[in-house]
Amino acid sequence: MSTIESSSRMKTNTTDISEVLIQYIYGIADNALILGQRLSELCGHGPNLETDIAGTNIALDLLGQTRGYYQYAAQLKGGDTTEDDIAYLRTEREYKNVLLVEQPNKHFGYVIARQFLYDMFHVMLLEKLQNSQDPTLAAIAKKGIKEVRYHQRFSSDWIKRLGDGTPESHEKIQEAINTLWTYTDELFHMTEADKKAVDMGVGVDASALKGEYYTRVRELLDASTLEVPEMKWFQKGGKQGIHTEHMGYLLADLQYMQRTYPGMKW
Amino acid sequence: MSDKEIKNLEEIFEQRIARDEKIEPKDWMPEKYRKTHIRQISQHAHSEIIGMLPEGNWITRAPSLRRKVALLAKVQDEAGHGLYLYSACETLGISREELYEQLHSGKAKYSSIFNYPTITWADMGAIGWLVDGAAIINQVPLCSTSYGPYARAMVRVCKEESFHQRQGFEIMMKLAQGAPEQKELAQDALNRWWWPSLMMLGPTDAESVHTEQSMKWKLKRKTNDELRQQFIDQTVPQAELIGLTIPDPDLKWNEERQSYDFGEIDWDEFWQVVKGHGPCNKERLDARVNAWEEGTWVRDAAVAYAEKQEEKKLKQAI
Numbered sequence: 169m170s171t172i173e174s175s176s177r178m179k180t181n182t183t184d185i186s187e188v189l190i191q192y193i194y195g196i197a198d199n200a201l202i203l204g205q206r207l208s209e210l211c212g213h214g215p216n217l218e219t220d221i222a223g224t225n226i227a228l229d230l231l232g233q234t235r236g237y238y239q240y241a242a243q244l245k246g247g248d249t250t251e252d253d254i255a256y257l258r259t260e261r262e263y264k265n266v267l268l269v270e271q272p273n274k275h276f277g278y279v280i281a282r283q284f285l286y287d288m289f290h291v292m293l294l295e296k297l298q299n300s301q302d303p304t305l306a307a308i309a310k311k312g313i314k315e316v317r318y319h320q321r322f323s324s325d326w327i328k329r330l331g332d333g334t335p336e337s338h339e340k341i342q343e344a345i346n347t348l349w350t351y352t353d354e355l356f357h358m359t360e361a362d363k364k365a366v367d368m369g370v371g372v373d374a375s376a377l378k379g380e381y382y383t384r385v386r387e388l389l390d391a392s393t394l395e396v397p398e399m400k401w402f403q404k405g406g407k408q409g410i411h412t413e414h415m416g417y418l419l420a421d422l423q424y425m426q427r428t429y430p431g432m433k434w
Numbered sequence: 435m436s437d438k439e440i441k442n443l444e445e446i447f448e449q450r451i452a453r454d455e456k457i458e459p460k461d462w463m464p465e466k467y468r469k470t471h472i473r474q475i476s477q478h479a480h481s482e483i484i485g486m487l488p489e490g491n492w493i494t495r496a497p498s499l500r501r502k503v504a505l506l507a508k509v510q511d512e513a514g515h516g517l518y519l520y521s522a523c524e525t526l527g528i529s530r531e532e533l534y535e536q537l538h539s540g541k542a543k544y545s546s547i548f549n550y551p552t553i554t555w556a557d558m559g560a561i562g563w564l565v566d567g568a569a570i571i572n573q574v575p576l577c578s579t580s581y582g583p584y585a586r587a588m589v590r591v592c593k594e595e596s597f598h599q600r601q602g603f604e605i606m607m608k609l610a611q612g613a614p615e616q617k618e619l620a621q622d623a624l625n626r627w628w629w630p631s632l633m634m635l636g637p638t639d640a641e642s643v644h645t646e647q648s649m650k651w652k653l654k655r656k657t658n659d660e661l662r663q664q665f666i667d668q669t670v671p672q673a674e675l676i677g678l679t680i681p682d683p684d685l686k687w688n689e690e691r692q693s694y695d696f697g698e699i700d701w702d703e704f705w706q707v708v709k710g711h712g713p714c715n716k717e718r719l720d721a722r723v724n725a726w727e728e729g730t731w732v733r734d735a736a737v738a739y740a741e742k743q744e745e746k747k748l749k750q751a752i
Contacts, residue, residue, distance in 0.1 A: 208493045208494055209494055211490050211510065212490035212721070213490075213725045215732035216732075216733060217520075224510040224513070228510070238499070276728075328739065333735025333736065333739040336734070425555055434498045
């Protein structure tokens with residue numbers, strides 16, 4: 169093989185690896201961005217000041233994590249790409265978050281159920297991602313895991329309070345769990361990029377977390393006097409960029425300034 | 435207690451204030467002192483949480499991740515200020531529920547500035563720069579006010595406010611130095627927020643009903659007109675620095691007074707908004723009432739759960 173051929177093949181390999189990593193990062197970071205965006209809608213509208221502040225804290229953590237991931241992805245993309253290009257300038261089909269995190273804040277029960285169902289997964293994911301052979305991803309996960317454990321404690325405590333609080337709260341949180349349950353299975357689906365990232369030793373095999381996830385969730389729901397929904401059919405699509413109808417409105421808000429005033433610095 | 439005894443206590447109380455001693459919750463205080471403080475501290479707390487709404491309006495649309503995080507953190511700080519201030523107010527023997535009730539029924543007032551709409555991103559800059567700037571001028575003297583819990587709350591509030599003000603000015607500066615459309619956004623925001631910010635420092639001294647008593651109790655150290663002049667003198671050079679024009683044709687430097695002369699404030703507008711007829715009075719109050727009412731079942735659940743846990747503990751103890 170000539171030197172030119174070999175160097176060109178190496179270049180292709182590096183580009184491939186970067187592209188896999190970038191797609192893998194979107195699969196994790198888009199969840200943090202979209203959930204952070206949803207939570208930030210609630211700032212100033214919480215049931216009391218203490219929960220308002222706690223919800224905002226979680227949003228801040230998630231957006232902070234998002235920035236870490238996107239800055240890394242921007243670096244991999246190279247050129248002039250910035251974290252904001254990634255956050256704001258993709259089309260809806262290019263966002264790879266799971267459907268669960270884009271679901272609207274119908275009432276506080278939905279906010280808590282969505283958070284709980286995601287946090288339980290998020291903790292397990294970051295526990296494993298800390299061992300990634302990619303040092304940047306491992307570092308982001310190490311920092312994030314402390315925050316996410318706090319999120320999980322917050323949402324689990326509220327699941328218990330609402331589940332074992334009043335008949336009204338029990339009914340409301342059960343309704344939210346039942347509605348959002350259909351989006352849980354997608355958390356464990358593996359995209360092509362996910363599989364390649366696992367093969368490269370940088371990604372986490374999310375499909376392997378499924379059994380433990382449902383065991384942990386079931387335990388907490390039991391302890392909160394809540395029923396575990398029986399469901400055969402699950403929704404999916406977010407990881408392929410096929411979102412629910414809620415997503416377009418969320419992005420319209422998110423992207424408003426960047427789309428209205430293209431190319432400006434803020 | 436006889437009238438004579440009360441008069442005696444009042445004298446001792448006034449002397450303590452004159453000596454700059456702090457009054458603490460368990461100390462004796464005249465009823466009027468207690469009431470005035472409940473009124474002022476609660477108004478201040480209400481202003482913080484109502485103040486979350488106009489800025490909260492732009493969190494989801496902030497133009498960059500850095501700005502989004504900073505704005506979110508700022509609005510969260512305001513919730514924190516609300517918490518310290520409600521706690522300070524509660525030490526005067528009134529409950530948080532009663533305070534909310536006064537806000538929701540319209541009995542208690544909050545700063546009128548928050549009844550103006552935030553219609554562009556530049557309003558986030560203008561609010562930080564001007565509204566927080568005016569608030570700091572109002573609030574710094576309160577760090578040494580006579581009522582201990584209020585003074586201590588204000589020390590924390592002021593530290594964060596000055597950070598917010600710099601953040602707001604930085605947003606404006608970036609816009610003013612940006613593309614023509616951005617500069618236009620900045621100038622437009624200044625045009626809309628300038629006069630309401632001047633009004634924020636309160637009615638003119640001649641119209642201000644509480645000034646005299648408040649000065650005596652160190653709830654106020656300067657009059658409204660003095661504070662307003664200080665705000666103008668401080669802000670005009672900042673506007674010049676970033677190339678924006680203060681929307682007041684009568685504004686000019688007065689060499690003799692070493693201060694700016696400024697144009698007539700539209701006090702009719704001020705009283706209209708104070709009396710509940712500003713552009714967003716209804717929206718702001720509705721948003722607070724809705725959040726509170728929609729949160730009832732959540733707060734009830736937390737109480738019921740805590741009671742059940744307490745019962746369980748008791749049973750285990752037996």
